[in-house]
Amino acid sequence: MKEKSANITDRLPAAVSLLLIILLWWALSASNAIPNYMLPSPAAVVRAFIDDFSNLMYHARTSVLEALYGLLIGIGLAFFIATLMDRFLLIERALNPILIISQTIPTIAIAPLLVLWMGFGMAPKITLVVITTFFPISVGLLEGYKSVDPDCINLLRSMGAGRVQLFHHVKLPAALPHFFSGLRISASYAVVGAVISEWLGGFEGLGVYMTRVKKAYAFDRMFAVIILIVIISLLLMALVDLIRKLVIRWR
Amino acid sequence: MEKPLLHTEHISKSYDGRTIIEDINIHLNKGELVSLLGLSGSGKTTLFQVISGLVRPDSGAVFLSDENVTEKPGKISYMLQKDLLLPHKKVIDNAALPLVIRGMSKKEARHKADPYFSEFGLNGTQYQYPAQLSGGMRQRAALLRTYLGSEGVALLDEPFSALDMITKGQMHTWYLEVMNRIDLSTLFITHDIDEALTLSDRIYIMTGTPGRIDHELKIETPRNARKDYSLTEEFLEYKRQIMKTLKQ
Structure with a gap:
């Protein structure tokens, strides 16, 4: 209470x-x-949101799917790379600079390239989401793996634990809190990443819809889309928090 | 003479050309508590790592009964000042971890660990997380884990030095009691002379760089008859001897 x-x-x-x-x-x-057509009143935006609801949901479905697929692939890739980097010092040294450089590439700049290479379907959008989301997750995981006390690793080795057992009993659990903080950031990037890549070409999705209503100067609908994106991002972050609470029960 | 439970033969180890320990011969008989007393930097911890099988000595060997266990971890378990309980595992799973690592199922390991909880004064904490336990209880849980992972021998590296004086005294009394009941032999690292004199049957004094066993001291008064031992003349005489050796 x-x-x-x-x-x-x-x-x-x-x-x-x-x-x-x-x-x-x-x-x-x-x-x-x-002027009203440039800045619609909140009431007009709410009205546009309600009137346009079925349209919004139709496009939201595509964007959310792209964001989720991208996040899932990003998580898988991050686990793979972070675990390899933790295991092999050489791989860590080789990949660390590339990881950082990959983060300095402006997403807006590569989005059109991805569309040219992969067409107008979901593939370039998912790829962009993967590129933007995988970095915070892998950094979090790597940091988590490294946070384990070397004395703890020695203790388990003295019990006869091998690498797989060390990973299972110590490293992975230690990395989970860091993983979830990375995932939380990534979840907020994911929807935005999907929308940005939809601006540059596609048939459906909130980004596609945004460019459409922008051309029609329907600013109230534009605002409605923005608010929907905010809501979806917040829901996705809340989902991450919920999963974290279910997984990490020892705190 | 009775065959020792654990003994080392001529162990030496150097890192980067610097010899840390040289020609260490120690033994531990069944049921004994033997301390390794030395100042910091005398190589006590290196010796422990060799005995626990984590580090390969440059020369020499470690024997558990008759088996050569040099560089074979999983036979002799140790415990540090830090309890190193895993925060994400319940207390019972922490205690039973050595069994799980040896391939026992989680359920079976829990079943095996559970009866010891009352012995170790931990009843009721089985399904709590380590963060919910007090410092003394966490140390006891770590000891239980050490016990379950050992084959009758425990290596303790300054296990009580982070505890306050009163808790430390209580842990000493308790440890000696429980050691007798569960038939455990202990090799104990410490830099605390009083602690060594309170707990040990014998004391090895390590000095110098590289660390060597300088002196072996047998304590006359038996372990279970040492009430207010630190106030006796015998205690002070031993202490004077040890101080003299350490200062050389």
Whole structure:
């Protein structure tokens, strides 16, 4: 009970600031300081969200699928590479700079290339999501593997543990908290990554829909899409938190 | 003479051309508690790593009964000042970990570990996580893990030095009791002279660089008759001797 009330006081400031921003937005659009077609009122956006709901859901489905596939492949790839890097110092030395360089490539710049190479389907979108999400996860995993106390590894070795047992009993569990912090960041990148790559070509998805309503100057719908993207990202992060709580029960 | 349970023959080890320990011959009889007393840097820990099978000596060998266990981990288990309990495993799974590593199923290992919880004063903590235990309890859980992983021999590397004075005293009394009951022999590393004198049947004093066994001391008063031992003349006489050896 006590925890719950503390939770409410914790969240109150955030709720107030969010409310203030919406009020300010409302005041701006109502005052006509900015023309209505450029800055639709919050009410208009909510109306657009409701009127356009089935369309939004149709396109959201594609984007969410791309984000999820990308995340899953990113997780798999990150596990593979981080585990190899932890196991072989040579591989770590060889791949570390490449990993970092891969993060400095602007996603916007390679998205059109991916479309040229892979066509207008889901493949280039998923690839872009993989590229953006795999880095935080692999960095988290690697850090987690390295966080194990060498004395602990020695202790298990003294019990006769081999590499696989060390990984199973010590390394992997130690890496899980780090993995989930990386995954949380990646989950928020994933939807944005999918949408950005949809801007550059495709048949469906929230990014495709965004470019369409932008061309029609339907700013209220544009805002509705943005809000939907925010909601989806938040839900995805909440899902990660939920899974983390189910997996990491020892804290 | 009775055959020792554990003994080493002429163990030497150097790292990067620097000899850390040289010609170490020690033995541990069944049921004994033998301390290895030395200042920091005398190579005690290196010797422990050799005995536990983690590190290969440059020369010499370790024997458990008659078996050569040099560089064969999994035979002699040790415990450090840090309890090194795995935070994600329940206390019972931590204690039973050596059994699982040897290939026992989790269920079977739990079944085997469970009866010892009352012996080790840990009843009721089986299905808690280590973070929920006090410092003394965590140390006892680590000891239980050491015991379950050993074949009658435990190596303890300053296991109680992180505990406060009162808890440490309680752990000493408790350890000697439990050691008798479960028929455990112990090789004990410490730099604390009082602790060595309170617990040991014999004390090896390690000195110098490289570390050598300088002196072996047999304590006359039996282990179970050492109430208020630190106030006796005998205790002080031993302590003077040890200090003299260490200062050389």
